[in-house]
Amino acid sequence: MFRFLIGRLALLVPTFLGVTIVAFGFIRLLPGDPVLLLAGERGITEERYNQLMEQFGFSRPIWEQYFDYLVGLLQGDLGISIVTKKPVVTEFFTLFPATAELALCAIILAVAIGIPAGILAAVKRGSFFDQTIMGTALIGYSMPIFWWGLLLIILFSGILQWTPVSGRISLMFYFPQPTGFMLIDSLLSGQKGAFTSAVRHLILPAIVLATIPLAVIARQTRSAMLEVLGEDYVRTARAKGLTPFRVVGMHALRNALIPVITTIGLQVGVLLAGAILTETIFSWPGIGKWMVDSIARRDYPVVQGGLLMIAAIVMVVNLTVDLLYGLVNPRIRHN
Amino acid sequence: MALLEIRNLRVEFDTAAGPFRALDGVDYTVEGGEVLAIVGESGSGKSVAMLAVMGLLPESATVSADLMAFEGIDLRTMPAAERRKVIGKDIAMIFQEPIASLNPCFTIGFQLDEVLKAHTSLSRKARKDRVIELLESVGIPDPLRRVSAFPHQMSGGQCQRVMIAIATACEPKLLIADEPTTALDVTIQKQILDLLTDMQRDTGMGLIMITHDMGVVAETADRVVVQYKGKQMETADVLTLFENPSHPYTKALLSALPENATGDRLPTVADYEAMMQADVREVQP
Numbered sequence: 001m002f003r004f005l006i007g008r009l010a011l012l013v014p015t016f017l018g019v020t021i022v023a024f025g026f027i028r029l030l031p032g033d034p035v036l037l038l039a040g041e042r043g044i045t046e047e048r049y050n051q052l053m054e055q056f057g058f059s060r061p062i063w064e065q066y067f068d069y070l071v072g073l074l075q076g077d078l079g080i081s082i083v084t085k086k087p088v089v090t091e092f093f094t095l096f097p098a099t100a101e102l103a104l105c106a107i108i109l110a111v112a113i114g115i116p117a118g119i120l121a122a123v124k125r126g127s128f129f130d131q132t133i134m135g136t137a138l139i140g141y142s143m144p145i146f147w148w149g150l151l152l153i154i155l156f157s158g159i160l161q162w163t164p165v166s167g168r169i170s171l172m173f174y175f176p177q178p179t180g181f182m183l184i185d186s187l188l189s190g191q192k193g194a195f196t197s198a199v200r201h202l203i204l205p206a207i208v209l210a211t212i213p214l215a216v217i218a219r220q221t222r223s224a225m226l227e228v229l230g231e232d233y234v235r236t237a238r239a240k241g242l243t244p245f246r247v248v249g250m251h252a253l254r255n256a257l258i259p260v261i262t263t264i265g266l267q268v269g270v271l272l273a274g275a276i277l278t279e280t281i282f283s284w285p286g287i288g289k290w291m292v293d294s295i296a297r298r299d300y301p302v303v304q305g306g307l308l309m310i311a312a313i314v315m316v317v318n319l320t321v322d323l324l325y326g327l328v329n330p331r332i333r334h335n
Numbered sequence: 336m337a338l339l340e341i342r343n344l345r346v347e348f349d350t351a352a353g354p355f356r357a358l359d360g361v362d363y364t365v366e367g368g369e370v371l372a373i374v375g376e377s378g379s380g381k382s383v384a385m386l387a388v389m390g391l392l393p394e395s396a397t398v399s400a401d402l403m404a405f406e407g408i409d410l411r412t413m414p415a416a417e418r419r420k421v422i423g424k425d426i427a428m429i430f431q432e433p434i435a436s437l438n439p440c441f442t443i444g445f446q447l448d449e450v451l452k453a454h455t456s457l458s459r460k461a462r463k464d465r466v467i468e469l470l471e472s473v474g475i476p477d478p479l480r481r482v483s484a485f486p487h488q489m490s491g492g493q494c495q496r497v498m499i500a501i502a503t504a505c506e507p508k509l510l511i512a513d514e515p516t517t518a519l520d521v522t523i524q525k526q527i528l529d530l531l532t533d534m535q536r537d538t539g540m541g542l543i544m545i546t547h548d549m550g551v552v553a554e555t556a557d558r559v560v561v562q563y564k565g566k567q568m569e570t571a572d573v574l575t576l577f578e579n580p581s582h583p584y585t586k587a588l589l590s591a592l593p594e595n596a597t598g599d600r601l602p603t604v605a606d607y608e609a610m611m612q613a614d615v616r617e618v619q620p
């Protein structure tokens with residue numbers, strides 16, 4: 001187990017280095033540059049342009065810029081936003097709770113619905129129920145997030161007027177945010193209606209973001225369950241005279257969860273990618289929307305730093321999942 | 336009243352290639368304290384018959400019988416919840432692959448405790464003691480430490496011992512052992528068979544022993560059912576069967592025993608299949 005951990009940690013170094021190159025290179029491959037976009041429609045004189053490029057350090061050779069970026073990274077410095085002039089790290093941690101709240105709610109939704117749906121589909125294999133669930137999952141999986149989000153907005157915000165279209169909470173409310181999680185902070189604030197407002201803002205984006213992971217988890221649970229239900233030890237559990245609920249929900253599920261947990265871990269990357277679109281559709285003030293806005297403004301330090309932070313989160317989560325995998329699987333734990 | 340009485344058992348599987356009859360009109364009777372051996376080559380329906388008794392066949396199987404009674408009560412008409420009170424308690428079963436038969440995610444202590452929890456009203460503390468006692472009774476060394484072991488940390492023979500402990504935890508009246516030693520090393524086979532027969536003698540439970548091995552039959556059984564391709568060829572007590580086998584297929588099985596070897600190779604069942612067909616042709620005019 002310890003050697004396994006060391007091996008995984010060692011692998012993080014080259015992965016991380018790769019991410020820095022991609023993050024650094026990607027934004028510079030896009031046409032345009034931050035100074036031109038900062039100047040906007042007013043335009044800018046050539047003299048002033050060169051002066052600003054010099055000031056931001058963008059006129060130096062590219063490898064020098066990359067080297068500076070790496071040196072900064074090693075010191076925990078992600079640079080300063082060209083647009084807001086605030087440190088990238090500060091901005092990241094201000095906005096991250098919004099994304100974390102959305103992603104967490106989405107994954108809870110996906111797991112809470114996906115796993116039971118997958119189990120039922122496997123137990124009632126081939127039934128109408130099974131076919132309905134798997135058909136729906138396939139549609140959910142193939143649905144473009146953007147289109148699906150707009151569809152929900154049109155129905156629930158437009159026609160039914162049940163939910164607001166954007167933001168995290170109604171502008172009526174203002175309170176301190178010790179945790180950064182609106183659901184918790186609104187409860188702590190004690191203001192009447194604040195929590196309900198937060199829930200109504202969160203529900204649609206959470207559903208949109210949960211859709212793909214939900215479909216993936218349901219399908220994976222079903223196939224893992226089908227495999228496990230045919231195993232000898234499930235027959236043994238039945239031969240003990242245990243209730244079907246215990247046979248399926250305990251003996252089979254415990255084994256089926258092993259591959260499902262890996263799948264759930266992989267969904268974190270999917271979630272963060274999905275958050276970029278979802279936050280943009282719902283004007284959700286998180287890092288996804290921050291990234292999109294910063295790319296549009298060619299805010300090099302923000303894009304470089306933000307992508308790196310997102311990659312770091314995905315890597316940490318995947319590592320945690322690998323460790324968890326060892327915990328739920330006794331055969332790995334003891335090797 | 337017989338412990339287990341089955342008349343005219345038929346099992347049909349719904350397969351992609353159409354219905355398949357795995358078992359066609361077999362009878363079994365087991366008296367209390369008796370050892371019944373079921374022999375027959377692979378695919379003759381030995382396992383299917385016993386899984387039918389346990390109610391463990393998949394949904395694709397259709398079971399029918401004139402009678403399928405345990406202690407005089409028909410298992411088929413029992414509601415599922417009632418039947419679960421009998422299965423695992425009064426009728427228990429162990430299987431061919433001991434390691435695969437135990438759940439890899441739970442300790443053997445947990446898997447043993449579970450049966451006690453399901454079928455007895457023992458307290459947690461009493462169950463804990465009983466688990467140790469059971470592991471001891473099946474010959475697991477150092478049971479206090481082994482309760483927290485996982486199946487993959489034990490050998491096949493030890494896993495089969497644990498399976499026997501699970502099966503006998505509630506002192507069943509009938510134990511079904513489906514080729515309990517086939518997957519084990521030859522040296523271990525003998526130990527497991529001895530354990531089973533000792534336990535059977537000590538507790539007086541009925542035992543159904545499924546096997547390919549006529550040697551095992553000779554050593555353990557009181558009575559024998561010989562099966563071939565889903566049909567019952569012969570039922571006899573063990574002495575009669577060995578001294579005076581009436582069916583050619585039984586003769587074939589018996590002569591496949593090493594001590595009956597003539598010439599430079601063992602006769603195989605296939606040799607006798609040819610013989611049987613010749614027999615049939617002779618009988619027909």
Ligand SMILES: Nc1ncnc2c1ncn2[C@@H]1O[C@H](COP(=O)(O)OP(=O)(O)OP(=O)(O)O)[C@@H](O)[C@H]1O
Nearest residue numbers: 348350355357376377378379380381382383384393
């Ligand atoms: N779930 C199933 N679906 C379809 N056919 C099955 C199923 N289970 C068993 N059979 C068939 O029923 C027949 C009897 O199988 P069974 O497992 O009882 O044989 P067996 O006598 O126990 O053989 P072995 O000595 O190899 O264990 C075989 O032809 C087998 O292919």
Ligand SMILES: [Mg+2]
Nearest residue numbers: 381382383513
């Ligand atoms: Mg069998």
